[in-house]
Amino acid sequence: MTTDTREPRVDEPSSAPTSLLRDRRRFGDSLFKGVATGSGTLILIILAAVATFLVGLSIPALTAPGDELPYGPFWSWVFPYAAGTVWAAALAMLFAVPVAIGVALFITHFAPRRLAQGLGYIIDLLAAVPSVVFGLWGINVLAPMVQPIYGWLNSTVGSWPVFSLIFGGQVSGTGRTILTVALVLAVMCLPIITAVTREVFLQTPRLHEEASLALGATRWEMIRQAVLPFGTPGLVSACMLGLGRALGETMAVAMVLSPGAGFHFQLLTSSNPNSIAANIALQFPEAFGLGRNQLIASGLVLFVITLIVNMAARAIVARRAEFSGAN
Amino acid sequence: MSKRIEIKDLNIYYGKFHAVKDVNMVIEPRSVTAFIGSSGCGKSTVLRSLNRMHEVIPGAYCEGSVLLDGVDLYDQAVDPVRVRRHVGMVFQRPNPFPTMSIKENVLAGVRLNKARLTRAEGDEIVEKSLKGANLWNEVKDRLDRPGSGLSGGQQQRLCIARAIAVAPDVLLMDEPCSALDPISTLAIEDLIKELKETYTVVIVTHNMQQAARVSDQTAFFNLKEHGKPGELIEIGSTEKIFHNPDQKATEDYITGRFG
């Protein structure tokens, strides 16, 4: 059969003109789709491997009787570390989230337009500082700077009834307390939260901002009415990204914190609850046998904590989906 | 309460760009004034200058004066936030707040000015405003549903309800029907005729039949040439502008012999 004919019917029994028939461009489509799907599936495999490894190596420590484990019974051993992890991260978020929202609002809605982008880059530079450098900075610069304030806080409000739970105890002379760690963690989360929040705030439809202004809203009222509600889901996911970093951060905690045994809420002492991640980093090199399993099991606990946080955030975002601005 | 607007020697600039030149006009209370003219001739800019919304764009400023019952909106002591509270606005595309329910949308402006609003007061304002916007019967059973779930025409009437809920003196409408189907457009046009019993209405429209149907007075804007500022060519009763305009440019535009 000749192929150089100009009659479409020769090649194709269909009566449609050739220009409407499928041609080999579809091959590009299916190839591209296949590669994209493959990448997605690869993530499943990687995560399955991580999960298998984590759970598999944790089981010996979770099932062994408490007196056989080198660090003692698992749950009573891991609890102070888990509590310390959550406590430090929660404090960090307490400092970081309001500041991050403020910075994002300043850049998107308060600063002069011409400066806005440059100011954004400057804050992004914070994300460029590695955690080990924050560790050095925390010990050498921040801790000595805040120590006098700790001393003042401890001596003034440290003996008041409820305040003593937080500001009481023997104040640290070096400033290497869990509060300093929380401040360092807050600084580390700040650029992550700010970067995402800023993008989200910039996406607020102009129409909604103008609708609010036309009703006679001040700039702040416009932000409350149009910008913040629109940005809430994005804000929540930004905070989760930041919280994930704060929970899992290892080196800054390991370097700055002066750890002690057990868990308490006092922020200014020299015997602080350690975090799971920092504890693994400090102990793993010397651990062996069941000790390694026990440390990996504590890693699993940390993983589960971050997972719960993530799921909670997803639930919040999903519940608000009906009222979201996305189409 | 409806108010009289008087524009005197108004010039509007976006940075170095001179957008509108030497506009003078008087808009009587309880009337509908239509702004017509080709795209880019400054009619929307003039409309936005009536509640200082053009200032939202960085670098925009204006010279001259806009008097609302004798008070200059551009006086040093005047607060643009208060101006917008008295001069409401409806936009080209319906823009209910997506995160708020229908009820909350109507009350959005009221809440800004009244810190405490009892439930009964709120319900009363919602019902009155939605009735005023001819929307009450369609939405009274789903006031707590998101406003974004309504049809385009209903959304636009919701925005009108939101604008009149704060009881403004003037209502500005920037091509309020351009994103709507003909039936919704008719509903809005009927509404405009009712609104002028209470408010001073100014509407920008590209649709000349619409201007002829709803307005008492029509203002025609045009550009002398591309890159030059827009100017007010002629203003008069709608009857006169459409049947016996003074200027040839107006007649050409009305009869479609424009450009």
Next chain:
Amino acid sequence: MHGTISSAQKPRNILTSAQLPKYTSIAMLVASMAVAFGVLALFESATGLMGVLLGSLIYLVSNYALSASVEGPRKAKDRLALNIVTAFFILALFPLVSVIWGTLSKGIARFDGEFFGSSMRNIVGEGGGAVHAIWGTLIITGLATLISVPIGILTAIFLVEYGGSGKAATLARLIRFLVDVMTGIPSIVAGLFAYTIFSILMGPGTNNGLSGASALSVLMIPTVVRSTEEMLRLVPNELREASYALGVPKYRTIWKIVLPTSIAGIVTGVVLGIARVIGETAPLLVTAGITASMNLNPLANPMATLPVFVYYEYTTPGADPTPYIDRAWSGALTLIIIVMGLNLIGRLIAWKFAPKAGR
């Protein structure tokens, strides 16, 4: 006429409101700081930091109170918001300036030719450098980027462009869930994971560059997927439909329309992802390990990296700690310069490819 005057007076009250003169804020700020430092001077233990904090607090409260009494509560809240937001911005700048200043002033001592010309081979005490660690960091991060970026971007494309319907939607939901899970993997756990896998594959106690790169990839992939997904979603559907309406097939639409529109955001996401992993210390501590010598082969033997180098120099100094600590700070300075350089390159790429349109 009598009537017009009275009717002109009445609405003037409606539209105007009392305003504080523009210099009020600056004057109040100066006064607040003066009061704060004056009060603190009475106490002996006061520091400059405390003075600035107290002064800012006094300013915020007094500015709000004055504005509320003169301009009314709504204006006062607006002012308070402006003041707080500005204060937070300045507050956020403080650690940045402090970190950079601290690292520069302490790191410049050993930021010399020898630092970049030699490794730590046969060095005890003074001298030595980090060239081996710099190469290690570049190789390991480069490998991690090569692994993560294609997987991450393609997965994001799958999620956004193909994950909308049918079987793919179920898979997409699962993947999105798992990417969320992956974001939560603590970096030390990723390191332990890679360490164990390579122990199984290549014998116990293996330290090499590739295992470090694998650990970093586990951390980097979710970052890339999430940021890319976010950016792809911001591309309006109208653009895709316009392209389909011109008869452009889907993969070309993605390649020619969707990706170019969002490339700036994607590059920013990738750069932030690199910045996130290049400074990772904990996973490299257990995977790539530390060595004093140059090793350019990622497949065998420990490979030093800058963060681990800094950590070990600082935590395990010799009898005279000064040269070790100086090297640690110089390593930190180098690390910051590399990451900031990368950031700059990323921005330039983003700026070059971004569609030229303002917001």
